[in-house]
Amino acid sequence: MSNAVSALQGEVYKGFATVADVGPSGMIALRGDLGAAKLKGAVKKATGVAVPGMRKAGFAGDNGVCWMSPDELLILCPYESAGDMTTALQEALAGTHHLAANVSDARARIVVSGGDMREVLAKLTPADVSAAAFVPGDFRRSRLAQVPAAFWMADDETVEVVCFRSVARYVFDILKNAAIPGSEAGFMGT
Amino acid sequence: MLILHCPYCGTDADETELAPGGEAHLKRFGPGSQDADFEAYLFARENPMGVHFERWRHANGCGKWFHAARCTTTLEVFGTYSAQTLDPPQEIRDAITAKRPGWRWRDFA
Incomplete structure (x- = not known):
């Protein structure tokens, strides 16, 4: 039997927020x-x-x-x-x-954590991810840049994202790009 | 930017989350129908300046089809409603009448 691996194989990026692949989920x-x-x-x-x-x-x-x-x-x-x-x-x-x-192998699961994680999401999605509209317990299907994705908050500083496995690399890279240190928009007031 | 309220998942979805589905409330004429009816079903579409009824799909969201009533000149949205209907519900008609008295669209008024 071959070993199950996630599309991103546990990749982690540390910017002003941390973007990390959850692994097989x-x-x-x-x-x-x-x-x-x-x-x-x-x-x-x-x-x-x-x-x-x-x-x-x-x-x-x-x-x-x-x-x-x-x-x-x-x-x-x-x-x-x-x-x-x-x-x-x-x-x-x-x-x-x-x-x-x-459908465990159909999607990739990525976690974005850090105080400014709302900034990262807000750069990529049309959904309202402000603290007033999106809180732990909420679940939102929307898009991240050009592909569909869904996200929910695990706690006040952690958001989890699922997207199709075929676009896992794309989603990870745009999240990574949105989390580059110095690129904080400061719009979400965190 | 067009923002439509999805009646299935309750979000105010913006245009980039949606996929357009063309004119709403078409009656299908399939095999055995008159050629003229079939042609009209395939090709004849309204192209109004003003009140229009359309189908939209919340493609980057819950994935459901729904109907929207809006104005093609001002982009004003009168309301959205379920796909499981053959004609616009009364509250949508009332909302349009309040803004556009005397409106008419195909057989609806």
Whole structure:
């Protein structure tokens, strides 16, 4: 068996904010009726996290559940447990219209940390990432420069970004470029 | 810059997050229909100065299609609404009437 590696292989850049590849990370795409009790129960049982509301993300330990669209969730978990969790979801939801797929290798997960991490994001996305509009617990799908990406805040100084694996290098490089020391715009007031 | 409120994920998405989907509320004429109807379905489009109805997709966001009512001359947006409808909801029509009394677009008024 070949070893699983992330697209960026753990690369780290330290600018005025730190941009770092998280490495292999478990992700499950779950589609279905998010309002259904059966799906809510299955997600809670598999991840320990309740289905979050619109544009929210919930976390418990190593697991997270992110609201992607009115009928889609992105479940985050350790890379090794994604397979078992996918099977558990599929078994729990058998008989209902749903899709649960292990998409761990489909995306790259990058973490941007540091007091000025909002500056880095704000340079690249049209989404409002000010402290008034974007706080821990929020989840936003938008774009970073020319490609789609989603991001959420792990805490007040850390934002995590997911993008497709095929554009991982591009996203890492634009984040890196936005975090070059001396390029702080000072606009986010941090 | 056009900013549309996505009715599915509740964000005010700017134009760069969206993909345009052309004119809204087209009625499909498929196999077995009259040639004139099929031609109109394929090619005949409104090109108004003023009130217009369009389809948009929140491509760099939740990925959902939705409808938007806006003015082509001022870029004013009257409102956005669900894609699961065949005609504009009453509150959208009322919002347009308040700003553009006597408006007409295809069969809607």
